[in-house]
Amino acid sequence: MVRETQLTSNHLIQPLFLVGGTQVKEEISSLPGNYRMSLDNILKEVEECMSLGINSFILFPAIPEIHKDKTGTHSYSSENFYLKVALAIKVRFPECCLISDVALDPYSIDGHDGIVRGGKIINDETLEVLGKMAVAQAGAGFDLIGPSDMMDGRVRHIRQSLDQAGYTNTGIMSYTAKYASAFYGPFRDALDSAPKESADIPKDKKTYQMDPANKKEALLEATLDTEEGADFLMVKPALHYLDVIASLKQNFDLPIAAYHVSGECAMLIAACQNGWLDYEKAMPEALLSLHRAGADAIITYFAKDFASLQIGHK
Ligand code: PBG
Secondary structure, eight states, rough: OSSHHHHHHGGEEEEEEEEESSSEEEEEETTTTTTEEOOHHHHHHHHHHHHOOEEEEEEEOOOOOOOBSSSSSSGGGGTTTHHHHHHHHHOOOSSSSEEOOOOOOGGGGTOOOEEEEEEEEEEHHHHHHHHHHHHHHHHHTEEEOOSSSOOHHHHHHHHHHHHTTOTOEEEEEEEEBBBBBBBGGGHHHTOOOOOOOOOOSSHHHHHSSBOTTOOOOHHHHHHHHHTOOOOEEEEEEEGGHHHHHHHHHHHOOSSSSEEEHHHHHHHHHHHHHHTTTOOOHHHHHHHHHHHHHSSEEEEETTHHHHOOOOOHHO
């Protein structure tokens, strides 16, 4: 009766990794229980999740090397299977909420979220690509566009591009405070999207992702994203950044999203596989703490498992 925080499946967003082809279901070794799947298996997965009460999905593509280039042109090509898969999901399940990923890294031969030239990330030229990518995704039926790239000014540029193309009803879930974190490892394994090792390519993402030591900067980023037209403010990673989630929740009226990232989930899975923690207890407690800190929407690789546990406990 007096419980202050109620976490339900409605708050959760399930990430899905897509690959081309048919009948593909490859487990991601550093994130057990998660798979790269082709369209046929993705449709089954979405159906299962929806029957458990998970209606929101964030989609990430594993792009073959042959389609990668310096400026990520495949991202907005009509041949990009990512767009075709989104369309197929929306046709079959119009009531689901699909969130996209906007960033160059899956499509970049350099493995960066922006265009690389002379050892640097070229911010403003990257915006042009991000705008085209967002418009192509809105056309494919995505409900929310998810810029994960951390270029400056991209929320405004994407909003203007969407509006000009007539997609005034497509929202933006902005990765507002995305930190240059060591917890993205399994995700980069899943998509083979880590920065390439070469003398003229920045070796990490520290020139555009945030310094984990900074909290005030998250408020500055949130002010900018709000002014630029974001519909959600996201903090990423989540469990190690509960103070940042709480601070954004206190200071802004937009819905707050938290991305419980691959490395954070992998830690818990590994401890449970070793018999050191009890998955059915530790996993829901981790998710509850994100909601208690102030996250309205939670992206987590545990969404489906949380929903089936809830049903089991009723
Ligand atoms: C890249 C992107 C990353 C994640 C989501 N989008 C990795 C990165 O910034 O290198 C990480 C998500 C996770 O670890 O679960 N645009």
